[in-house]
Amino acid sequence: MRDLLAAHRFTSGFPEGLVDELAACALGTVRWEPGTVIFRQGQQADRCYLITHGDVALEIHSPGAQPRIVQTVNGGEVLGWSWIFAPFRWSFDARALTSTEAIELDGARLREDGACDLPAEYRYLLMARFARLIVDRLHATRLQLLDVYASRD
Amino acid sequence: MQAVTEPLISPPMAPRPARILERWDETEDTFTLRLEPPEGSFAFTPGQFNMLYVFGVGEVAISISGDPDQPETLIHTIRGVGSVTKALRDLTVGDVVGVRGPFGNSWPMDLAEGHDVVFVVGGIGLAPLRPALYHVLHNRASFGRVALLYGIRSPRDLLYEDEITEWRGRLDMDVLVTVDNADRTWHGSVGVVTKLIGRAPFDPHNAMAYVCGPEIMMRFTGRELVTRGVAPAMIYVSMERNMKCAVGFCGHCQFGPAFVCKDGPVFRYDEVEELLDIREV
Numbered sequence: 001m002r003d004l005l006a007a008h009r010f011t012s013g014f015p016e017g018l019v020d021e022l023a024a025c026a027l028g029t030v031r032w033e034p035g036t037v038i039f040r041q042g043q044q045a046d047r048c049y050l051i052t053h054g055d056v057a058l059e060i061h062s063p064g065a066q067p068r069i070v071q072t073v074n075g076g077e078v079l080g081w082s083w084i085f086a087p088f089r090w091s092f093d094a095r096a097l098t099s100t101e102a103i104e105l106d107g108a109r110l111r112e113d114g115a116c117d118l119p120a121e122y123r124y125l126l127m128a129r130f131a132r133l134i135v136d137r138l139h140a141t142r143l144q145l146l147d148v149y150a151s152r153d
Numbered sequence: 154m155q156a157v158t159e160p161l162i163s164p165p166m167a168p169r170p171a172r173i174l175e176r177w178d179e180t181e182d183t184f185t186l187r188l189e190p191p192e193g194s195f196a197f198t199p200g201q202f203n204m205l206y207v208f209g210v211g212e213v214a215i216s217i218s219g220d221p222d223q224p225e226t227l228i229h230t231i232r233g234v235g236s237v238t239k240a241l242r243d244l245t246v247g248d249v250v251g252v253r254g255p256f257g258n259s260w261p262m263d264l265a266e267g268h269d270v271v272f273v274v275g276g277i278g279l280a281p282l283r284p285a286l287y288h289v290l291h292n293r294a295s296f297g298r299v300a301l302l303y304g305i306r307s308p309r310d311l312l313y314e315d316e317i318t319e320w321r322g323r324l325d326m327d328v329l330v331t332v333d334n335a336d337r338t339w340h341g342s343v344g345v346v347t348k349l350i351g352r353a354p355f356d357p358h359n360a361m362a363y364v365c366g367p368e369i370m371m372r373f374t375g376r377e378l379v380t381r382g383v384a385p386a387m388i389y390v391s392m393e394r395n396m397k398c399a400v401g402f403c404g405h406c407q408f409g410p411a412f413v414c415k416d417g418p419v420f421r422y423d424e425v426e427e428l429l430d431i432r433e434v
Contacts, residue, residue, distance in 0.1 A: 057343065069335045069343045074352060097340055139373075143345045144333045148367040149276035149306040151182050151234045
């Protein structure tokens with residue numbers, strides 16, 4: 001498990017000690033067949049998934065309308081950070097588009113026990129890495145909102 | 154009576170008549186015209202454009218989107234959004250348009266030889282890049298890995314669907330397509346095109362990148378390519394401005410110190426990077 005974690009893009013550049021701590025919070029690997037619903041909006045969020053292979057769709061539902069895919073998460077990326085912030089509920093549905101494999105981290109343990117025991121430097125590195133992901137996602141969402149490919153007179 | 158003689162070379166401001174041989178829709182608002190070349194053949198290089206004239210309506214700059222190795226075929230893919238392009242949309246087979254061109258510079262295909270080649274395309278930007286893609290595929294052994302990264306608004310905005318399908322099936326190139334939003338009938342990627350750059354299998358330190366799309370998309374794509382390790386001097390972008398004369402007389406398409414029609418439309422990224430951040434250029 002530790003080697004698998006160390007090979008994932010999320011941990012690139014992390015000190016070995018931090019990878020060890022993350023490995024201690026790993027629950028194992030999971031595999032989803034295409035179409036599998038990984039989690040649903042509103043459910044308790046206490047897991048973090050480091051996708052190693054495959055594609056996952058994040059979907060949003062509104063009454064009376066077909067679900068919309070707002071983003072796909074692919075191999076090398078991270079699925080889910082709702083476990084970091086209260087009230088720890090998923091904001092979207094996640095559904096496997098292809099045969100997908102991931103490292104499953106115990107988010108609840110990471111935030112409540114494990115992370116609190118981490119040296120401050122490690123905690124900073126971990127949160128900075130998640131912040132980077134969130135900022136990248138925010139930038140991407142802003143670009144999507146610009147609708148740059150729309151027809152303009 | 155004095156004999157009227159035809160000039161050997163058409164002056165650049167005189168449109169030459171070209172008949173529409175074929176017309177088909179690509180998407181809801183985008184269509185392709187196959188024109189009969191004015192002199193039976195129409196040589197051009199990838200990246201160049203023509204001025205298409207709808208008689209009585211006006212003229213518009215449209216990239217040539219056909220195969221440069223088939224000069225007997227003149228292809229333009231056009232989005233019907235303005236008065237002239239909408240008038241072009243309403244024309245039918247047999248109608249005649251005026252053609253001036255080809256104008257502008259080209260994608261520097263020779264500089265890419267021996268390197269991986271990455272095409273990063275947004276929306277209708279695939280049309281100006283398709284001739285370059287044809288060139289690479291016709292001379293496949295001269296290039297390293299080839300990747301097409303294509304971002305569109307929704308699955309129904311996919312251009313050249315049959316060719317995209319064919320290219321995806323090739324073993325010597327990678328095609329990644331992403332859309333801004335989709336429903337469940339779409340099984341591909343959803344997100345911005347810049348996200349595909351990290352997933353594409355190419356060596357950023359030995360790659361040439363050709364980028365074409367909305368200006369804001371090219372700005373963010375350039376940054377992402379550089380972040381991934383592509384040298385700024387190995388990135389080329391195709392600019393779009395309001396081109397009128399197409400020969401650098403009128404100044405409508407001024408872009409900093411350059412005229413897009415004459416000095417472009419293809420520019421090296423490191424030479425225009427700062428201009429891309431200026432609100433009014």
